[in-house]
Amino acid sequence: MKIEEIIKATSDLTLEKRTLLNLMYTQNVISDKFNEILKPFELSTEQFNVLRILRGQKGKPANMCVIQERMIAKTSNTTRLVDKLLLKELVTREVCPENRRKMEIEITDKGLDLLKELDPLVVIHEDRFAQNLTKEELENLNNLLEKFRTF
Amino acid sequence: MKIEEIIKATSDLTLEKRTLLNLMYTQNVISDKFNEILKPFELSTEQFNVLRILRGQKGKPANMCVIQERMIAKTSNTTRLVDKLLLKELVTREVCPENRRKMEIEITDKGLDLLKELDPLVVIHEDRFAQNLTKEELENLNNLLEKFRTF
DNA sequence: TTACAAAATTTGTATGTACAAATGTAGTGT
DNA sequence: ACACTACATTTGTACATACAAATTTTGTAA
Numbered sequence: 001m002k003i004e005e006i007i008k009a010t011s012d013l014t015l016e017k018r019t020l021l022n023l024m025y026t027q028n029v030i031s032d033k034f035n036e037i038l039k040p041f042e043l044s045t046e047q048f049n050v051l052r053i054l055r056g057q058k059g060k061p062a063n064m065c066v067i068q069e070r071m072i073a074k075t076s077n078t079t080r081l082v083d084k085l086l087l088k089e090l091v092t093r094e095v096c097p098e099n100r101r102k103m104e105i106e107i108t109d110k111g112l113d114l115l116k117e118l119d120p121l122v123v124i125h126e127d128r129f130a131q132n133l134t135k136e137e138l139e140n141l142n143n144l145l146e147k148f149r150t151f
Numbered sequence: 152m153k154i155e156e157i158i159k160a161t162s163d164l165t166l167e168k169r170t171l172l173n174l175m176y177t178q179n180v181i182s183d184k185f186n187e188i189l190k191p192f193e194l195s196t197e198q199f200n201v202l203r204i205l206r207g208q209k210g211k212p213a214n215m216c217v218i219q220e221r222m223i224a225k226t227s228n229t230t231r232l233v234d235k236l237l238l239k240e241l242v243t244r245e246v247c248p249e250n251r252r253k254m255e256i257e258i259t260d261k262g263l264d265l266l267k268e269l270d271p272l273v274v275i276h277e278d279r280f281a282q283n284l285t286k287e288e289l290e291n292l293n294n295l296l297e298k299f300r301t302f
Numbered sequence: 303t304t305a306c307a308a309a310a311t312t313t314g315t316a317t318g319t320a321c322a323a324a325t326g327t328a329g330t331g332t
Numbered sequence: 333a334c335a336c337t338a339c340a341t342t343t344g345t346a347c348a349t350a351c352a353a354a355t356t357t358t359g360t361a362a
Contacts, residue, residue: 002297008221010207015289016281020181022293025223026300027178030171035320044348056161064311070159072176076350079312084347101310101357130167132298138166141295142173146153147283148292149177186350195318215341227320230342235317252327252340 019148030129037121041114042088046071050081051090051115054107061104063096090114170299181280188272192265193239197224201232202241202266205258212255214247241265 003022004013013021031045038048053070054062064078075081082105085091090111096102107115130138154173155164164172182196189199204221205213215229226232233256236242241262247253258266281289 001301003293007223010209014277015286015293016277019281019289019293019296020277021223022296023174023178023181026296027174028224029300030174046348058161065309072158072172073179073349075348076352077312077348080348099310099358103311126165126167126171128302129299130170132302133295135166137295137298138170140291141299142154142166142170144284144288144292144295145170145173145177147288148280149180150152151279151283197318216339224319226318227322228318228342231318250328250340254341 023148033128034125037118037125041118043114044084046073046075046081047085048118050078050085051107051111054091054105055112055115057106059106061094061096061106063102063104065102067105085111174299184279185276188269188276192269194265195235197222197226197232198236198241199269201229201236202258202262205242205256206263206266208257210257212245212247212257214253214255216253218256236262 003009003018003025006025007021034045038045043051049071050067053067056070057066064082067082068074068078071078082091082093082103086093088110090108092106092108094104094106096104133141154160154169154176157176158172185196189196194202200222201218204218207221208217215233218233219225219229222229233242233244233254237244239261241259243257243259245255245257247255284292
């Protein structure tokens with residue numbers, strides 16, 4: 001479906017406007033689908049991202065700064081995100097002994113199990129969008145996106 | 152900057168994952184920039200979208216359903232968005248005389264003036280991202296995005 | 303050691319978003 | 333008229349987000 005039909009555009013769009021809208025809308029479709037996956041697990045996208053960052057640390061605890069800089073959407077509110085994960089016992093939080101300003105956040109076994117359950121669903125999600133494009137088209141899309149956002 | 156550096160990936164990403172992340176991140180850069188533009192005007196992106204939809208009506212009032220279906224991100228909360236615009240006197244809201252379930256929302260002159268002020272800034276915003284790509288590349292990007300989100 | 307600035311995180315406040323339930327209105331069949 | 337269903341919008345609640353101000357700890361220079 002063309003973007004013009006989706007937003008029921010009354011007048012013609014410039015190529016520039018079209019591209020921007022297309023990008024915004026596509027991202028929207030993707031997040032919606034992803035939220036559907038997470039919903040039964042009662043996780044928000046951002047909570048999921050934090051868990052994945054923590055797993056990526058491979059045992060090494062992460063402090064708030066580290067988590068924040070690895071998130072795609074820089075929320076200023078890592079504290080409250082971690083609070084929610086703590087309540088669900090998916091992470092632990094302790095004061096860093098070397099620098100008491102810092103917090104050490106670590107994923108628990110319960111958190112790791114949850115991610116393991118989600119892993120195959122995430123792969124399906126990723127592949128689903130990519131399946132209509134060839135490898136070349138995907139590479140191309142990546143390059144164009146990178147070029148687009150850099151100015 | 153490559154997406155791997157941005158999210159400081161520890162391991163290699165599949166092409167599928169890369170593309171998805173690239174898309175999410177690019178959209179994020181765009182919204183951030185757009186919010187910067189709107190900030191001095193004390194408008195949120197969604198408030199701005201509603202105003203533009205109303206202007207697109209060219210005098211014909213829009214009811215809540217119409218507004219909702221034209222928004223890119225379907226917020227369930229058009230009511231509260233319109234509330235905020237009402238407070239700023241950028242729109243009017245009246246009960247539809249033919250069908251008292253419906254509301255007629257219309258943009259005010261103050262709202263139109265605000266949009267007029269914003270128009271050139273919005274064009275600059277759109278062009279800024281497009282400037283590094285040729286017309287062909289932009290067309291290509293549009294096609295790839297459309298293909299990507301359809302499955 | 304004291305004072306001060308910087309770093310890391312937390313809190314407050316306003317706003318935005320998702321989803322379900324509630325409200326008010328219209329239309330339809332009996 | 334009455335009950336019933338669908339429609340259009342609003343409200344409640346929990347959570348997410350943006351941004352600024354506050355808090356705690358550290359490092360450093362007088």
